[in-house]
Each structure stands twice: as structure tokens, then as C-alpha cells.
Amino acid sequence: MxxxxxxxxxxxxxxxxxxxxxxxxxxxxxxxxxxxSNNPPAEATPARLQTSPGGTSSPEAPRPVELRSVAVRRVRGDSELARMAGEGLLADRAEPVAIEVRTAEPLGNLERSASPEIYVNGVRLGDTWAPSQDRLVVIVSESDLKKLQDVNEVTVAWLGAEPQTRSRTPLRFDRSMLP
CATH class of the missing domain: 1.20.5 (Single alpha-helices involved in coiled-coils or other helix-helix interfaces)
Incomplete structure (x- = not known):
């Protein structure tokens, strides 16, 4: 009880x-x-890129990915590019091409959640591969090749930080470079 x-x-x-x-x-x-009364509340301000006291960018600060060269290559006959393309893009006599970009400087830490992506005329045409620190490749299907213009601009930007990291000077290729 x-x-x-x-x-x-x-x-x-x-x-x-x-x-x-x-x-x-x-x-x-x-x-x-x-x-x-002694400390007025701080005003909310948007986050800005941080720089070190010397005026140089800190290692974590996003910076534009500047480009050195662009090339367009046939995927068939290249084992590395064929592996990147996969069986789906190579089925039924499809002829995808690889757009390869070399960066002016090494990309840095590629082991993170964001990735550098290739944009053609401001559009991502597929997932970008980073076989090395200064080389990026995107495999473009035949249907996406038809969307290309006579002269095409190529830039690179890190996903999630496109405005801060997009290439300032785009590279160009024209239809005559397509295999």
C-alpha cells in the first residue's frame, strides 16, 4: 500500500x-x-572568404580553379576512359567522347564531400572524374554531344561553392575538335 x-x-x-x-x-x-550596456549586440553579416594576415588565401578558402588546357578525345580505344564511361554509355555502338581539362595548379584535397566539376556552356554534362591532381575528365554521351554549340566554353567549379571557385578565364573548343 x-x-x-x-x-x-x-x-x-x-x-x-x-x-x-x-x-x-x-x-x-x-x-x-x-x-x-558595455557590449552592444553584434550585427549579423554574411560569411566572407577569410584571408590570412599576410593577405594570401588560407588553405581552406575557396579559390577559382584556373585552367591550362582542354582536349576532346574518343572514349573507345582508351581503357582508362572506357572504364570511366562504363558499359551503359558504350552499349549499342554509342560513341561518347571525353572532355579533358588540365588545371593550372593542383586541385588539392580531393578526399572531401564536394568535388570539382567540368561545366560546358555553364551546364554540367555528367560526373567529373579526377584521375590526377591537375586533370579532370567528363564523359559526354552522344545525345549530349548534339547539345554542343559551334564554339563551347569550358569552366571548372567545386560543387557547393560555384560562384567563388568557377574558372575566371574559360577555355574554348569548337565542333571541329570533336572526334
Whole structure:
């Protein structure tokens, strides 16, 4: 059999513990008012790229991926490119091509959630492979080749940070370069 205590002593004891707990958490009187008057609240500002004191970009700061060269190659006959394309793109006599870009500087850490991507005329035509620190390849299907213009601009940007990392000087290739 259980009994419920409803005496005044139990209620007073509970009230005393509650007051003690609240008093222990409180700061000194007036300290919040002092902090508010001495330090005005900081204004919210958008995040900007951080630079080190010397004015150079920090290693983690996004920077544009500048390009050195672009080439368009046939996928068939190249075992590395055929592996990247996969059986799906090579089925039924399809003739995909590889657009290969060499970067002016090494890309850095490729072991992260974002990746550098090749854009042709501002559009991603497929997943970009990074076989080395300064080489990127995108395999373009026959149907996407039909979308290309007479003269095409190629840029590279890291996914998720496109505005800060897009190549400032695009490279160009024309239809005559297609295999």
C-alpha cells in the first residue's frame, strides 16, 4: 500500500529545492545589465572568404580553379576512359567522347564531400572524374554531344561553392575538335 504525502512540509521542501536550484543558476545582480550596456549586440553579416594576415588565401578558402588546357578525345580505344564511361554509355555502338581539362595548379584535397566539376556552356554534362591532381575528365554521351554549340566554353567549379571557385578565364573548343 502506498501513501501520498500532501503535507505542507512536503510542498515547502519542494519549493525550497526549486528556489535553491534557481538561485544557484542566477548570476550576480545587475551583471546582465552591465554586459548589455558595455557590449552592444553584434550585427549579423554574411560569411566572407577569410584571408590570412599576410593577405594570401588560407588553405581552406575557396579559390577559382584556373585552367591550362582542354582536349576532346574518343572514349573507345582508351581503357582508362572506357572504364570511366562504363558499359551503359558504350552499349549499342554509342560513341561518347571525353572532355579533358588540365588545371593550372593542383586541385588539392580531393578526399572531401564536394568535388570539382567540368561545366560546358555553364551546364554540367555528367560526373567529373579526377584521375590526377591537375586533370579532370567528363564523359559526354552522344545525345549530349548534339547539345554542343559551334564554339563551347569550358569552366571548372567545386560543387557547393560555384560562384567563388568557377574558372575566371574559360577555355574554348569548337565542333571541329570533336572526334
Amino acid at each position: 502506498s501513501t501520498t504525502s500532501s503535507s505542507r512540509a512536503s510542498r515547502l521542501l519542494a519549493l525550497a529545492f526549486t528556489c535553491a536550484a534557481l538561485t544557484g543558476c542566477a548570476e550576480e545582480p545587475g551583471s546582465m545589465a552591465d554586459k548589455a
